[in-house]
Amino acid sequence: MANYSTNEFKQGLKVLLEGDPCSIVENEFVKPGKGQAFNRVKLKNLMTGRVWERTFKSGESLEGADVMDTDMEYLYNDGEFWHFMATDGSFEQHAADAKAVGDTVKWLKEQESYVVTLFNGAPIAITPPNHIDLLVAQTDPGLKGDTAQGGSKPATMASGAVVQVPLFIEEGETLKIDTRTGKYISRA
């Protein structure tokens, strides 16, 4: 991969730091009145999700990281790995481990499309769609005639996520959920 100098650090650029692929979040140039310029850089470690703050002398460089976001459909779980297939017509398949799937496991639904982040060709992160339709697997019975009032109850979705839903929701219904906030949006 190419090397990138601090003046090429742009938001979203993928670089290697201490062996881990990182995405540049912020890059601030600082020039003391007299003295060497430097860059204060925020980088998101794509393996851990943690944000690192580092300082580099201006002109220093980092190696680019071979990181690609690819749309893939979730196929199945074999007990150890979660299998995905590219939706670009190549039918290329990738197996993601528990570390790569992380919290997204609770939003996994067969035949749904996810963004799989590949580092050197292997999945390191799975991002669910912002909105997803999921079946209610379990919730306490709904209260008749309480369709307008507020109030909510927990419901376990077929994918495993537990979501607060309005009291009138019944088991077997399909709901639209926002995966970023984990909140109920509407009936699907």
Place this chain on the structure above:
Amino acid sequence: MDLSERIALQARTKAQIRAFFDARNVTEVTVPSVMPAPVTDPYIEVPRAIGPDGAHLGYLQSSPEYAMKRLLAQGSGDIFTITPAWRIDEVGPRHRTEFTLLEYYRVGFTGAQLRDEVSQLMQTLLDCPSATQISYRDAFIRELGWCPFEAADAVVFETLRQQLNYTGEISRTGALQWLCACCVEPQLGHQAPCFLTHYPAEQAALARHLEHQGQACADRFELFYRGVELGNGYWELTDPDEQRARFEADLAQRALEGSPQVPIDEALLTSLVELPECSGIALGLDRIWMLAAEADELSQVSLF
């Protein structure tokens, strides 16, 4: 701000500056942009002017200082200029490759006298209270809890690690400059413009040395308003031998860093013999416009 407001702001400021100096008998001069030598400062690079046949024509100036000092040495008396200046590799919300400097010199003034006058100029341009000042030493003690002259190296580098997460190679002076830029300067000048004064002698550049609070200092000062650096001034060094030694130290540092070697401005060194006692300051006019407009970035007030 739309374009016509920007044009009006810039024109008004320049008219105020000219009236301010006219009232004090400081004469406006125009100096060349392309000169045979650039600054030797190891961390300032400038563009070069190249002819159509590739011939090197000279260096675009990072400041009109050398040219103005040659005029002062020839008896120009008090002078000011409003001029474009250039620096390579300095691009950001408050940095541009080409920018505008207001630079001026007062014959017979000490640094303290010049600071008083600059304070009046700022009140005229920015409608602000009169300037305060704090020494480099006291500002470090206030913001970081230790004295930049006396703290052990271990304290300086540990603070750099904590504040900036930097553990690479850097000199003590470099570490102080970075900490000053990130931890000290942003706190300066929030009520009124503030001069940071009495820099360590190693950061003198073209200022004379003096002792202050028992430490070897430079009579160099920077001006900050609302955390933004607006200018850099000196009680000017007039000793050509000392100046040559500093230029040569700069070139040695450039060699160490693998930066380009540049010619020393011999015409300046020759003229320093005749340079009268004086103080001078360079003020970033683009940043003054930015603050006058209560903007955060140069792009909000620039014409291009």
